[in-house]
Amino acid sequence: MENDNVLLEVKGLRKYFPIRKGFLQRAVGQVRAVDGIDFHVYKGETFGIVGESGCGKTTAARCIVRALQPSAGEIHFRAGGGEMTDVANLSRDELRPLRRHMQMIFQDPFSSLNPRMTLFDIIGEPLLVNGMADRQQRIERVEELLALVGLRPEFLQRFPHAFSGGQRQRIGIARALALNPSLIVADEPVSALDVSVQAQILNLLLALQERLGLTYLFVAHDLSVVKHICDRVAVMYVGRVVETAETQQLFESPKHPYTEALLSAVPQPDPTLRSQRIILEGEVADPANPPSGCYFHPRCRYAVDLCREQTPVLEEVEPGHAVSCHRVLELDLAGTLDAPVPQTAHS
Amino acid sequence: MQDDRQPILSVRNLKTSFFTDEGIVRAVDGASFEVHLGQTLGIVGESGCGKSVTALSILGIVPRPGRIVEGEILLRRETGNGQSQEVALTSLGDSSSEMRSIRGAEIALVFQEPMTSLSPVHTIGNQIIGAARLHRKLTKQEASELAVELLSLVGIPRAEGAIDAYPFQLSGGLRQRALIALALSCDPRLLIADEPTTALDVTTQAQILDLLRSLQEQNGMAIMLITHDMGVIAEMADQVVVMYLGRVVEEGPVDTVFGESKHPYTQSLLRSIPSIHSTPKVQLPTITGTIPHPYNRPAGCPFHPRCPDVMPGVCDHHEPELQSVGDEHLVSCFLYHPVPETSS
Numbered sequence: 001m002e003n004d005n006v007l008l009e010v011k012g013l014r015k016y017f018p019i020r021k022g023f024l025q026r027a028v029g030q031v032r033a034v035d036g037i038d039f040h041v042y043k044g045e046t047f048g049i050v051g052e053s054g055c056g057k058t059t060a061a062r063c064i065v066r067a068l069q070p071s072a073g074e075i076h077f078r079a080g081g082g083e084m085t086d087v088a089n090l091s092r093d094e095l096r097p098l099r100r101h102m103q104m105i106f107q108d109p110f111s112s113l114n115p116r117m118t119l120f121d122i123i124g125e126p127l128l129v130n131g132m133a134d135r136q137q138r139i140e141r142v143e144e145l146l147a148l149v150g151l152r153p154e155f156l157q158r159f160p161h162a163f164s165g166g167q168r169q170r171i172g173i174a175r176a177l178a179l180n181p182s183l184i185v186a187d188e189p190v191s192a193l194d195v196s197v198q199a200q201i202l203n204l205l206l207a208l209q210e211r212l213g214l215t216y217l218f219v220a221h222d223l224s225v226v227k228h229i230c231d232r233v234a235v236m237y238v239g240r241v242v243e244t245a246e247t248q249q250l251f252e253s254p255k256h257p258y259t260e261a262l263l264s265a266v267p268q269p270d271p272t273l274r275s276q277r278i279i280l281e282g283e284v285a286d287p288a289n290p291p292s293g294c295y296f297h298p299r300c301r302y303a304v305d306l307c308r309e310q311t312p313v314l315e316e317v318e319p320g321h322a323v324s325c326h327r328v329l330e331l332d333l334a335g336t337l338d339a340p341v342p343q344t345a346h347s
Numbered sequence: 348m349q350d351d352r353q354p355i356l357s358v359r360n361l362k363t364s365f366f367t368d369e370g371i372v373r374a375v376d377g378a379s380f381e382v383h384l385g386q387t388l389g390i391v392g393e394s395g396c397g398k399s400v401t402a403l404s405i406l407g408i409v410p411r412p413g414r415i416v417e418g419e420i421l422l423r424r425e426t427g428n429g430q431s432q433e434v435a436l437t438s439l440g441d442s443s444s445e446m447r448s449i450r451g452a453e454i455a456l457v458f459q460e461p462m463t464s465l466s467p468v469h470t471i472g473n474q475i476i477g478a479a480r481l482h483r484k485l486t487k488q489e490a491s492e493l494a495v496e497l498l499s500l501v502g503i504p505r506a507e508g509a510i511d512a513y514p515f516q517l518s519g520g521l522r523q524r525a526l527i528a529l530a531l532s533c534d535p536r537l538l539i540a541d542e543p544t545t546a547l548d549v550t551t552q553a554q555i556l557d558l559l560r561s562l563q564e565q566n567g568m569a570i571m572l573i574t575h576d577m578g579v580i581a582e583m584a585d586q587v588v589v590m591y592l593g594r595v596v597e598e599g600p601v602d603t604v605f606g607e608s609k610h611p612y613t614q615s616l617l618r619s620i621p622s623i624h625s626t627p628k629v630q631l632p633t634i635t636g637t638i639p640h641p642y643n644r645p646a647g648c649p650f651h652p653r654c655p656d657v658m659p660g661v662c663d664h665h666e667p668e669l670q671s672v673g674d675e676h677l678v679s680c681f682l683y684h685p686v687p688e689t690s691s
Contacts, residue, residue: 052549052550053519053548164637194393194575195393195575195616196616196619196634196637198620199619199621199633200633202631203630203631206628206630221548223549223623224578224620224623227621227622227623227627228621228625228627228628228631229621229627229628247627248627251623261550262549263623265549266623267553267556267581267582268578268581268582269577269578269581269605269622270581270624271584271601272602272605272606273581274581277553277557279557280550280554283520283521284518
């Protein structure tokens, strides 16, 4: 695993939130938001984390940029092309020089920009904090960044309210790019946008990656978007990674029953593909009180006694394809790419 | 279903505007469509296209300062012994007793956000009992039995216990199910579902869509499904209405609209969606620009500033009308029908 191409390696990451109750606010239990996940991200690729709400994907992303302090685990990050450093347990001061190498793009472009700051202040702030004191230099850099994300440099002194959702997301991307980071953690960057604007932002992210050699950690729930943009994907369920594989492989031949159900649930914008969907019974497990054994077993149509008793571990079944399921070798699950390629008629 | 070919609801040239201090926002600007029993009409469009205001207009609950300024909304009501009669909802007062007997009973609404549309201080059961007893002659006991029956119909486990639950005690998917149970309590003939699954996860969404479909098969109601998600429309709808800035730009059977879309907006919208089947990592064809602010509606065809096939001098001067281009397929675009000769 000690590969020069690995930019980020996460080992056994856990984040538990205490449940406090009563007058003394004693911890009476724990929400296991992230319950031991492992993955690595290669330099220059887009690694996707998908899952439904409450699966811990956002918490994992926030732990990686150290917006949250992980409860346990290691996060090895190669900052600025140097040695791998474990950032999981660094102090605030030790972290500060590393922070500029990992930046975040947020979901909601309406609440992630300060309405009282101009674009120059918003995008220039990371520059100022990181020692670019000269105002003229900052103005030039911000203008350059605005042009890079497809906004006009004249917008420098405007406030965020003057912009649409898509334009605001561009502002957020410009801010994230200000310090030439090597890793961009994008938490649902397009899910708050209209369909026609979503495509513009996805195109921008792809173009920037090509131009600047960025690495993306892309957190999303929309599988069509993930399929479009990611090289490799990890699927999370109740705080754990249940499957990780190359995107094409995952969609073609999923090996975990949850992945199979998730893929089949995505409505396709093509009425000729009204597919036989797998309807999962019941609800997502409660991370404060997870079921025994495999967390997915109460909803799994392939569950056997073993699944109720033993927790499966994530194991590689093919090169680059790891699955956490007891029955992985027996099951033959359906992917989404088996269906004939649709002839949507806008030729 | 004796009136199979007669629509249960027909909306004709509906115009709803909001009269604000900053100006008039024409939220719905001439929408026409029909809904048939046992069918699902999908209304699709991006934010600000007027799809939700259309639903509010049908129910007569457009919030101030908005009001319906033009157009007709006709509901076919059963008068007993197999006869039916059309009632113009637009001519009834919003709070008239007849409108109140229709709203919630014959036409029910399921909102996007189940948390804000259920009362937080009443149990699920009480909300259903209250709604049912308002419109039907039921004793408390009968209404309570109905509530349990409805909750189990929509797939809430342990329905006897769930009637005593408050909305905050249920998960998002269960709340949406409870809201559907509430909407069904008066046996509506038309269910308007405004983004019923937008706040939900995909696997929960699949459950809810499946539920709506099986309910429709059981009781033959008409569903008007409003969403921005082309995937949900393709999965659910029989007929599709595509809206842009308050106007219907294309309308037709689902296979036609997706397979042989004619309007440049529908075409580019479909092209711009990444699909599981499309080639990854390529630049997606996009629609240039953004949706205009409702105060600055473009003159002529509302889509012309973003349209790849815009014809200068035509699209920016004249408003296209919704006209037929084929079997049940309507498009509002000058590429397919003649330009009016008088230049205004």
